[in-house]
Amino acid sequence: MRFFTAKVVESQDLGGAYSWLCLEGCEALAAASPGQFAMLRGWPGHDPLLSRAFSVLSTGPGTAEFLIRRVGRGSGLLGAARPGDPIRVVGPLGRGFPVATPEVTELLVAGGCGLAPLYFAARRAQAEGRRVRLLYGARQSCELVLADVLRARGVELQTATEDGSAGERGLVTALLERELAASTAGLRVLACGPEPMLRATREVARRHGVPCFLSLESPMACGVGACLGCAIPARDRPFLYVCKDGPVFAAEEVWP
Amino acid sequence: MSAPRMEVHAFGLRFANPVLTASGTFGYGSELAGSCPLTALGGLVTKGISLAPRAGNPEPRICETAAGMLNSIGLANVGLRAFLEEKLPFLRDCGTRVLVNFFGETEDDYLRCAEGLSGHGPGIDGLELNISCPNVKAGGLEFGVVPEVAGRLCERVRGATDLPLVVKLTPNVTDVVALARACVQGGASGLSLINTLRGMAIDARTRRPRLARVFGGLSGPAIKPVALRLVHEVARARLGVPIIGIGGIMSGEDAAEFLLAGATLVQVGTASFVRPDAAARVAEELLGYCAAQQVSDVSELTGALA
Numbered sequence: 001m002r003f004f005t006a007k008v009v010e011s012q013d014l015g016g017a018y019s020w021l022c023l024e025g026c027e028a029l030a031a032a033s034p035g036q037f038a039m040l041r042g043w044p045g046h047d048p049l050l051s052r053a054f055s056v057l058s059t060g061p062g063t064a065e066f067l068i069r070r071v072g073r074g075s076g077l078l079g080a081a082r083p084g085d086p087i088r089v090v091g092p093l094g095r096g097f098p099v100a101t102p103e104v105t106e107l108l109v110a111g112g113c114g115l116a117p118l119y120f121a122a123r124r125a126q127a128e129g130r131r132v133r134l135l136y137g138a139r140q141s142c143e144l145v146l147a148d149v150l151r152a153r154g155v156e157l158q159t160a161t162e163d164g165s166a167g168e169r170g171l172v173t174a175l176l177e178r179e180l181a182a183s184t185a186g187l188r189v190l191a192c193g194p195e196p197m198l199r200a201t202r203e204v205a206r207r208h209g210v211p212c213f214l215s216l217e218s219p220m221a222c223g224v225g226a227c228l229g230c231a232i233p234a235r236d237r238p239f240l241y242v243c244k245d246g247p248v249f250a251a252e253e254v255w256p
Numbered sequence: 257m258s259a260p261r262m263e264v265h266a267f268g269l270r271f272a273n274p275v276l277t278a279s280g281t282f283g284y285g286s287e288l289a290g291s292c293p294l295t296a297l298g299g300l301v302t303k304g305i306s307l308a309p310r311a312g313n314p315e316p317r318i319c320e321t322a323a324g325m326l327n328s329i330g331l332a333n334v335g336l337r338a339f340l341e342e343k344l345p346f347l348r349d350c351g352t353r354v355l356v357n358f359f360g361e362t363e364d365d366y367l368r369c370a371e372g373l374s375g376h377g378p379g380i381d382g383l384e385l386n387i388s389c390p391n392v393k394a395g396g397l398e399f400g401v402v403p404e405v406a407g408r409l410c411e412r413v414r415g416a417t418d419l420p421l422v423v424k425l426t427p428n429v430t431d432v433v434a435l436a437r438a439c440v441q442g443g444a445s446g447l448s449l450i451n452t453l454r455g456m457a458i459d460a461r462t463r464r465p466r467l468a469r470v471f472g473g474l475s476g477p478a479i480k481p482v483a484l485r486l487v488h489e490v491a492r493a494r495l496g497v498p499i500i501g502i503g504g505i506m507s508g509e510d511a512a513e514f515l516l517a518g519a520t521l522v523q524v525g526t527a528s529f530v531r532p533d534a535a536a537r538v539a540e541e542l543l544g545y546c547a548a549q550q551v552s553d554v555s556e557l558t559g560a561l562a
Contacts (some may be wrong), residue, residue, distance in 0.1 A: 003291050003532055033551075046477045047323040050529060074320075090291075090532065114474035162339055206520030219318050221325060222529040224291075226283045228329045239332075 001093055001224060002028035005067045008042075008085045011031050016142040018113065019068040019079035020057075021087075029092050030215035033099075034121035035190075035215050035248040039158035040075070041225040044082045053220050055116040055192070055247070056092065058123060061151035064089075066198065067145070069113035076125055086211025093223050094247050097190050097213055101128060102156040105186050107210075108134040109176055110192020112143060117215045117248075118192055119146060121177065122155045132156070136180065137172025137197070177189040180208040188249075189213070202251040218242040260546035261553040262539075264298065266498040266520050267420035268444040269381055271298035271353055273488070275511060275539040277355035278525030279304055279384060280329065284343040285350055291532035293443055296539055299353030301523060302343070304386050305373070306358065307365050309335030316504060319457050319466040324478030324504070326455050327358050328469040331359060336372045344483075348379035355422060356465025359386040363409055367416045374417040380418035384446075385413055388428075388451045400426045403438035409560070422500060424448035425486075432486050433493045440495045446524065447490060448500040450483045476526040479506030484517045491518020491559055506534070508541025515557035 006023040014020050029038065041052035050075045058065040070079040081087065097117070100106055106125055108118040118134060125132035131158040139142045140163045147166075150157050158175050161169030168175065176189070191201040192215035205212035218230035225244035232249075235241040235256045240249065262273040276299040282288055284302050292359055294300065305499040309488040312332025319326050334342065339356075347354045356373050364439025366385070373380055387400035387409060406423075412420055424433060427450040436447050457466040483503020501514030502523040509524045512528050527534035546554055 001291065046530075048320060049323055049325060049526070050320050051478050088531070190354060219316050219320075219527075221318055221327075225287050226532075227318065227327070227529050228283060228312060228332050229371070231312060231315045231317055231328060231332075233315075237317075 001090065003090050004028055006064070006087045006089050008081045008083050008087060010083060010095055010214070011081055013090070014145040016145060018143070019070060020143045021065070021066045021068060021078065021081060023087055024088070025066050026059070026089065027062050029056060029059055029064040029089070033248070034124050035096030035117045035250060036092040036094050037247060038064070038089050040087055040089055041088040042085055042121035042138060043077045048077070050074070050158070051088070051090065051223070052078065052219050053217065053219055053223055055120070055215065057116045057119055063204065066121070067113060067116040080104050090223055093241055095245065097215070097248050100188065102130060103186055104131050106130070106134065106186050107176070107179060107187050107189050109172055109191040110134060110191070111172055111197040114191070114193030115146060116192070118190060119150065121190055122150060123153070126155065126203050128154065129178045133179070134158070134232035135160070135172050135175040137161070137175070137193070139163065167195055171197070171200070173197060173204055176201060176204050180204060180210060184208050184210050191215070199255065205251065211256045213248055215248045215256070216242050216246055216254065257282045259550055260543060262546070264279035264520060267382055267422065267486055269353060269420060271521060272426035273298040273539045274515065275519045275540065276301055276355070276500070276521055276523045276537055276543060277528060277535045278523035279386070281525040281528045284339070284346070284443050285354065287342070288345045288528065288532045289350065289363070292528070292534070292536050295351040297352045298521060298539065299355060299381070301355045301357050301384055302332050303338055304331050304357040305333055305339050305357050305369065306331065306360060306478055307336050307372070309368050310332045310336065311335065314357060314468040317360070317466055318465065321457055321474065322478060323474030323475050324458055326467060326474055327452070327471035328467045330469070336369055340372070340376070344376060345381045353377060353381045355382045355384045356380050357384040357386055359425070363412055365370060366409060370413045370416040374419055381421065381444070382422060383417060384422045384448055385410065386424050386426050386451070388424065388426040398426060400435065401429050402435045406435055407438030407442040410444050414443030420445040423447040424451055426451045427482060427486055428454050433489055436490045436493065436495055440497050444497060446498045448477070448502055448541070449490060450486050450503050453479055474502070475502040477506055480510065484513060487514055487519050488517040488561070507536060508538055508543070508545045511538050511542045512545050512557060515554070516561045520555070520558050536538050
């Protein structure tokens with residue numbers, strides 16, 4: 001983990017309250033693995049007080065990309081950052097997805113801004129020559145951000161929207177159910193998204209006997225295990241902490 | 257002019273500078289040591305230790321507020337035994353002063369914890385007694401709100417350890433001076449103030465409290481004016497023991513303000529969540545402040561309010 005000041009080199013409004021940020025000066029994030037995160041702040045002074053946790057979307061030579069869903073003041077300020085703006089970064093943090101061996105096929109399940117760590121996982125799998133499929137759900141088509149980028153890069157992608165404006169109408173877990181009904185051989189499910197979606201994903205994977213890993217989020221002050229704010233109920237002890245024990249957990253480890 | 261002298265003496269201990277980390281914001285020392293050079297600090301105060309391990313409160317445990325945050329962590333900690341076995345070895349040679357914060361739910365808990373933390377040599381330079389938790393035997397009333405109760409607890413704990421004993425006071429009282437006086441009469445070597453202010457946050461859209469336990473402790477820059485006032489009130493009472501000022505310190509100037517209000521040392525808390533090296537930076541900035549203000553010895557600032 002390192003603490004440093006990066007600089008915005010490019011930012012884009014992706015629509016649907018999403019922004020994409022590319023930062024330079026992120027050499028320290030080069031070692032980040034899919035599922036790891038960083039604490040970001042891009043405003044002067046003490047209000048908002050706390051940095052915000054974001055999964056790493058991608059890394060390049062000296063750069064790191066983040067997907068920002070603008071939901072409040074902190075994410076709104078980060079989403080509105082312009083080229084040249086300084087961003088303070090703590091990272092890489094936490095435990096990412098388990099390393100995949102060549103015989104494993106990862107089935108990625110993303111809900112909304114939960115795409116970020118799975119986008120990274122998909123790109124990593126492609127770089128390593130492993131087959132990867134992504135199931136991507138959102139409420140409506142404008143929230144299926146970066147889907148075109150993934151398609152253009154040759155990621156096998158299926159989408160679902162709740163209003164039917166793109167892909168299949170319904171929930172992404174319906175796509176998962178169908179995929180696992182067809183075959184489970186060598187599969188491993190990696191998922192990130194809203195809690196109800198993750199619980200449903202876990203249930204579908206459990207029913208089909210497929211290993212499942214979830215990337216969770218939680219209110220978090222420090223990101224490094226000092227504040228103990230990001231507790232999550234766990235199976236074999238009262239709590240695990242999203243920042244240091246996660247954010248990626250084996251599905252059966254959490255929410256007993 | 258030569259570099260300002262930053263060394264401070266308090267409770268019979270020498271501190272390299274007046275800046276410590278606050279309990280509950282810096283783990284057990286090792287968590288942030290990689291990002292915050294401990295040798296740059298005056299000292300660190302550990303997470304509060306209890307006799308038995310505590311899992312802590314249900315989530316959500318924290319939420320951000322205007323220039324501050326609320327927490328109801330619930331004093332989660334590894335417990336005395338695991339602290340001594342797993343955490344103390346790192347602290348023995350960590351390069352800074354260590355105060356171990358501790359608490360209990362009964363007087364006996366406090367005593368046994370104080371005894372258990374004593375006699376280990378390097379690694380525990382002093383104790384910080386947290387009297388802000390509920391006294392289960394007194395029906396859940398905090399030890400730290402009734403002067404007689406606080407004074408008696410201090411007196412008994414004083415008898416259980418030879419280590420310097422700093423008492424951390426809650427701001428959630430009407431007369432902080434009466435409490436401070438009772439603690440000093442009970443044998444406190446020093447006073448830390450303030451702990452968090454009790455507060456609450458509500459999500460108007462869901463109509464739910466933002467913390468699972470409804471109430472939490474407010475910290476951060478939002479509480480600095482209250483903290484300065486309380487430090488100054490206690491300092492003006494001239495109780496004869498050093499004060500550690502705590503509450504929303506983010507910069508060297510914030511630290512200087514607490515010294516001017518009457519503190520001898522300060523603790524940096526929530527700022528460490530914002531940046532892990534916050535306390536080291538505050539110490540460096542305080543040095544810069546002293547140099548710029550032509551203060552030759554940082555101790556000169558204590559109580560030097562014009």
